[in-house]
Amino acid sequence: MASGFIVRKNRYYDSVFLMGVDRRLSQLPGVRQTAVLMASENNKRFLAEMGIRGAELDAAQADDLIVAVIADRPKLVEQVLGNLLDEALMSLETSTRVSDLRTLEEGLRAAPTANLAVLTIPGEYVDREAQAALESGLNLFIFSSNVPLEAERKLKQFASERKLLVMGPDCGTSILNGVGVGFANVVRRGSIGVIGSSGTGLQEFTCQIHNAGHGISQAIGTGSHDLSDEIGGITTFMALDALESDPPSEVIAIIGKPPGSETLKRLVSRLEASSKPIVACLLGRPADEGATRGNVHWVRTIDAAVQAAIQLPTLQANPLGDLLSAEQLELAKDLRTARTSNQRYLRGLFAGGTFCYQSQLILAEAGLTVYSNAPLEKEFKLTDPNRSQEHTLIDMGDEVFTLGRPHPMIDGTLRRQRVLAEYSDPSVAVLLLDFILGFNAAMDPVGEILEAIIEGKRRRQKLTGQPTVVASICGTEGDAQDLSLQSKLLREAGVCLFNSNAKAAAFCSELLKDA
Amino acid sequence: MSGKIDEILRESLVVINLGLKGFADNLEQQQVEVVQVDWVPPAGGDQEMIDLLKDLM
Numbered sequence: 001m002a003s004g005f006i007v008r009k010n011r012y013y014d015s016v017f018l019m020g021v022d023r024r025l026s027q028l029p030g031v032r033q034t035a036v037l038m039a040s041e042n043n044k045r046f047l048a049e050m051g052i053r054g055a056e057l058d059a060a061q062a063d064d065l066i067v068a069v070i071a072d073r074p075k076l077v078e079q080v081l082g083n084l085l086d087e088a089l090m091s092l093e094t095s096t097r098v099s100d101l102r103t104l105e106e107g108l109r110a111a112p113t114a115n116l117a118v119l120t121i122p123g124e125y126v127d128r129e130a131q132a133a134l135e136s137g138l139n140l141f142i143f144s145s146n147v148p149l150e151a152e153r154k155l156k157q158f159a160s161e162r163k164l165l166v167m168g169p170d171c172g173t174s175i176l177n178g179v180g181v182g183f184a185n186v187v188r189r190g191s192i193g194v195i196g197s198s199g200t201g202l203q204e205f206t207c208q209i210h211n212a213g214h215g216i217s218q219a220i221g222t223g224s225h226d227l228s229d230e231i232g233g234i235t236t237f238m239a240l241d242a243l244e245s246d247p248p249s250e251v252i253a254i255i256g257k258p259p260g261s262e263t264l265k266r267l268v269s270r271l272e273a274s275s276k277p278i279v280a281c282l283l284g285r286p287a288d289e290g291a292t293r294g295n296v297h298w299v300r301t302i303d304a305a306v307q308a309a310i311q312l313p314t315l316q317a318n319p320l321g322d323l324l325s326a327e328q329l330e331l332a333k334d335l336r337t338a339r340t341s342n343q344r345y346l347r348g349l350f351a352g353g354t355f356c357y358q359s360q361l362i363l364a365e366a367g368l369t370v371y372s373n374a375p376l377e378k379e380f381k382l383t384d385p386n387r388s389q390e391h392t393l394i395d396m397g398d399e400v401f402t403l404g405r406p407h408p409m410i411d412g413t414l415r416r417q418r419v420l421a422e423y424s425d426p427s428v429a430v431l432l433l434d435f436i437l438g439f440n441a442a443m444d445p446v447g448e449i450l451e452a453i454i455e456g457k458r459r460r461q462k463l464t465g466q467p468t469v470v471a472s473i474c475g476t477e478g479d480a481q482d483l484s485l486q487s488k489l490l491r492e493a494g495v496c497l498f499n500s501n502a503k504a505a506a507f508c509s510e511l512l513k514d515a
Numbered sequence: 516m517s518g519k520i521d522e523i524l525r526e527s528l529v530v531i532n533l534g535l536k537g538f539a540d541n542l543e544q545q546q547v548e549v550v551q552v553d554w555v556p557p558a559g560g561d562q563e564m565i566d567l568l569k570d571l572m
Contacts, residue, residue, distance in 0.1 A: 012555040099551040107531040111550040115522040120534030439541040
C-alpha cells in the first residue's frame with residue numbers, strides 16, 4: 001500500500017466540483033481511498049485522521065487544493081496525483097459554467113436590483129459576507145452550516161431592524177413566490193403557507209401537500225437553530241408576520257424540532273394570537289395530538305400536519321396508529337414471522353435529519369430503545385457514529401459525515417458504504433432508508449444506494465435471513481429525478497416503499513414487534 | 516410586515532448566488548434572474564489577514 005498528496009496553490013473549487021473530481025479518481029482500479037479538498041483547518045484535521053500528514057499540508061491555506069490518495073502501488077499514487085488529476089480537473093472545468101465575478105460587491109454591481117443573496121460558502125466566512133449583503137439591503141438564504149450562534153443572532157437582529165429576512169444558516173429549503181431555493185421540490189401553488197426550522201421537514205410537508213392535490217403559497221426556511229433560546233426565533237416570528245399579511249396564505253403550518261423552552265412559551269402565545277388558522281408540528285413536543293387551542297391545531301407527525309392543513313377547520317384527531325393500512329399491517333406480520341431468531345435489530349440510515357428524528361419519535365412511541373448520533377435523549381447517543389449498536393438510526397447529514405464532503409442528499413458515497421456494513425451484521429432484521437428528490441439533490445438517489453443493497457444481498461446469501469428493507473421517498477412527479485422511476489427501482493428490488501417517512505417508521509415498529 | 520421581505524414574497528426574485536453553481540442553475544431553470552459569483556476566500560483564507568482587513572475597512 002502506498003499514499004501521497006499534492007497541494008495546488010490558489011486553486012479554489014466548490015464542494016460539488018471537488019466531489020466530481022473525487023469520484024473520477026476513486027473509481028480508478030487499484031485506488032483504495034482518495035480525498036479532494038480545500039485546505040481548510042477542518043479538512044486538514046480530516047486528512048490527519050486518514051493518516052495524511054506533512055509540512056506542506058500544514059502550510060496550505062483555505063484557497064489551496066489538496067488531493068490525497070491511498071493506492072496499491074507507489075507508481076499509481078504518482079500517476080493519480082499527476083496526469084490523472086490534471087485530466088479530471090480539465091474535463092470537469094470545461095463542463096462547468098464559469099463566472100468572472102469573485103466577490104459580493106462585484107455581484108451587486110452586476111445585479112443592482114437584487115433582493116436576495118444565496119450563500120453556500122464555507123461556514124467560517126458566512127458572517128462577513130452575510131453582514132455585507134444585509135448592509136446592501138439584501139434578504140438572505142444561507143445554506144452553509146457551522147456558523148457560530150452568536151454570529152447568527154447578531155445577523156438576524158441587524159436584519160430584523162431593517163425588515164430583511166435571514167433564512168438560515170443551515171437552511172435547506174424555501175419556496176418564495178413559487179420559486180424553489182436550495183433543496184426544494186416542484187410543487188403546485190396554493191393556499192397553504194409553511195414555516196420550518198427543518199429543511200427536510202419542509203420538503204416532506206410541501207411534497208405531501210402537492211401529492212394530495214393541494215398547493216403551497218410560500219415555504220419559509222428559518223435555519224435549524226432559529227428556535228433555540230440563543231436565537232429566540234427571530235426569523236420564525238418575522239415569517240409568521242409576513243404570512244399573516246400574505247393574502248394567498250390562508251392556512252399557516254409550522255414544522256420543526258422542539259424549540260428552546262423560553263422560545264416555546266413566546267411562540268405558543270404568538271401562534272394562539274394568530275389571525276389565520278395555524279397547524280403546529282414541533283416534533284418531540286409533549287404529545288397532545290389533535291388538541292386545538294385558539295387558532296392553533298397541534299399535531300405530532302408531518303403526515304398529521306398535512307392532513308390538518310388540508311382539512312382545517314373540520315379536523316378529527318389522527319393518532320399514529322392510523323398511519324398504516326390493514327394490508328400493510330398484514331404484510332408486516334408475514335415479514336415478522338419469516339425472520340430468523342438472531343435477526344433482532346433495526347438500522348436506519350438517513351439523508352434527512354428530520355426523518356431520523358421523526359423516526360426515533362415514532363419508534364419510541366412503540367416502546368423501542370434507539371441509539372443515534374442525533375438521539376432524542378443524550379443517554380442514547382452512540383459512542384462511535386461509525387458503529388451501530390442494537391437499534392440504531394443515523395443522521396448521515398451530521399457534521400462528522402459531511403466534513404470535507406457534500407451533504408448525503410448530493411453524494412451517497414458514505415451511505416452506500418454504511419449500507420454494506422449493516423448487511424454484514426447478522427443481527428440486522430430491518431434496514432430503514434429515505435430518498436429525497438428535488439432541486440440540487442443527486443440525480444439518481446435510489447440508484448446510488450441500490451447497488452449497495454444488491455451487493456449486500458449477494459454477500460448475505462451465505463448467511464440465513466435477509467434484512468427487510470423499508471424506505472420512503474420525498475418528492476413529486478415534477479421533480480427532475482422521476483419519482484415513478486425511482487419508486488419502481490425500489491419496488492423491483494423488493495423494498496417496502498412508503499410515501500412518507502412517518503409511515504415507513506411506523507411499518508418498522510410493526511416489523512419489530514416481539515423482536 | 517412591509518419593505519424588503521415583501522419583495523421576495525410578492526415580486527420577482529433577483530438573486531446573487533455566492534458559491535455552488537448548481538444553486539444558480541436551478542434558479543435559472545425556474546426563470547429567475549441570477550448573477551453567479553464564483554466566490555473565493557478573501558485574503559487566501561488567512562483569518563488573521565481577514566480580521567486585519569475588516570479593521571481597516
